[in-house]
Amino acid sequence: MMIRNLVSGSAIPSNSSLFKGVLTSVLILAVSDSQANDLPSTMMWGSYDVGSSGYAEASAIADAFGREFDSRIRIQPSSTAVGRLQPLVNGRTDYAFLATEAFFAAEGIHNFADRGWGPQDLRALAGRPTxxxxxxxxxxxxxxxxxxxxxxxxxxxxxxxxxxxxxxxxxxxxxxxxxxxxxxxxxxxxxxxxxxxxxxxxxxxxxxxxxxxxxxxxxxxxxxxxxxxxxxxxxxxxxxxxxxxxxxxxxxxxxxxxxxxxxxxxxRYPMVVTRSDLSEDEAYAFTKALDETYDLYKDATAVMNRWEIEQAGQPPLDVPFHNGAIRYLEEKGIWTEEHQAWNDARKERLDALLVAWEQTLDESAELSENDFQALWEKRRAKALQSLN
Known part of the structure; x- marks a missing residue:
């Protein structure tokens, strides 16, 4: 490998300290570019309705991503829990800035207890404390x-x-x-x-x-x-x-x-939620970008400073953390054994509900919607009791 001095045009000896310094800089830039490229150039995010603090904070973070990484982000707001979750689980949005409806969706309760929903296999990347x-x-x-x-x-x-x-x-x-x-x-x-x-x-x-x-x-x-x-x-x-x-x-x-x-x-409101099948590299890149652009958005509202990764990257949240987010939090020295134990238990609970839901579907083909939901309540309670 040969590197030339940009001033003189002469080759830099490969055993020189200047060569090693230039090579190190090139490698750092290459790694940085690679990590930045893992963040999609265009994204669709879900959020609460226009005028809400959730929409304001998602907008501030989207603006920071655009300025730092040239990402083009469109925010799709909704005033209903189903309106925020449906595009996410269907893949029309990549991430959603959610609140307690993430817990309801993962648990298969309230709006998410009918046959068309059930427990959703969701993951969180971060969420500021409220x-x-x-x-x-x-x-x-x-x-x-x-x-x-x-x-x-x-x-x-x-x-x-x-x-x-x-x-x-x-x-x-x-x-x-x-x-x-x-x-x-x-x-x-x-x-x-x-x-x-x-x-x-x-x-x-x-x-x-x-x-x-x-x-x-x-x-x-x-x-x-x-x-x-x-x-x-x-x-x-x-x-x-x-x-x-x-x-x-x-x-x-x-x-x-x-x-x-x-x-x-x-x-946590808002918290960044995605699907479990999002690639680990994408989840890592988003969490990293959220941390690296903090100084660009931290003053956007009176509480945006609570998106500091040391606060936003700790459990409990409404759903388990994504493995990609955990990888970044581990690199930052934030993720602890206690956090991992919480995440393992939260994922075990979610997995138990997913299994119980499939069993309920298998047993309820001839049931009315009311009878189906009554059966699901029993199966759900039994699944949770099995974890104690």
Whole structure:
């Protein structure tokens, strides 16, 4: 191999330090180009509807990918869970920026329990933590989760994402929906406003939506329920309802400050979800690009800094991590044995549900849709019990 000096045009001796330095640079560039080329030049991403934080964050990341890698990305928004998942599982979108519907789809529950769906073999690449807790009106005198018993709790019609979070936090204190006065509101907005309007005493929410600030400024006042991070029994009981939460100390939002933080839960919204059959190299390249472009998008919104890979690349998430993402996280020194143990258990759960679904389909050809779903609930419960 001969390399010429670009200034003099003369050959550089192969045993010289200059030759070795130039060769090293060439190899580094070649490797970098190879890794960049693993990222598709065009992509279609799914997200929540225009105006949502999920759409804003997907757009900011897409813009960063375009500037850094010249990737052309189109975002397909949808206001429904099925509208976000259908294109992904059919291969019309490559990735989707999702929330709890990823868990529902992987579990085969709610909108995904009929014959046309069932458990979906999904994988996550990363997801930023979003905090939340039971929020109460201060004058309701609810100071811990157990105090919610007998109180008016706002649920949302047709919104299992919010409702399952309420049920999970109730389970933390050994309570169920039957232990509270569950009031169903027609919209998420109505449920949020119900506290300041005096129509409910508690609900689940994030700290930053405007109705939370309105509650804090209202005569009722605001109080966030602490979720003790070291109560192992409580966390186990919550995980039995939804194993998607982790402890999180929040200091940003209505009624919160650096001097007045609250122990809440974190779940992932948005998180980047793809199919299990995506190649490991593509998953690796996307995760790497997400990390390398962080400085380009981290200031796009008030919480975009939580996409830092050290936060976004750790479980729990709603579905297992893709092996390609794990490879990159291992290279970064982020992925631990504990993370791998979580991922193995999460994948075992998903695999058990996939097997149970196929068995249910085989046994239910003559059943009505209602009878089919009843059979699936039994088979699903049995599959989960087998993991204990």
């Amino acid at each position: 905090s939340g807790s039971l929020v109460t009106a201060a004058d309701a005198n609810i100071r811990q989760i157990s105090d919610v018993k007998g109180k008016r709790v706002a649920y949302v019609a047709g919104n299992p994402s919010i409702n399952i979070k309420i049920d999970a936090i109730l389970a933390f204190a050994g309570l169920t929906r039957d232990d509270v006065e569950a009031i169903t509101f027609p919209t998420y907005s109505a449920a949020m406003s119900s506290l300041s309007e005096g129509r409910a005493d508690a609900t689940f929410n994030n700290p930053t939506p405007s109705p939370m600030y309105e509650l804090a400024e209202s005569p009722r006042g605001i109080h966030w329920i602490e979720i003790p991070p070291n109560d192992s029994d409580g966390w186990q009981q919550m995980a039995e309802v939804a194993p998607i939460f982790s402890p999180y100390v929040e200091s940003v939002g209505a009624g919160l400050s650096e001097e007045n933080p609250v122990d809440m839960v974190a779940y």
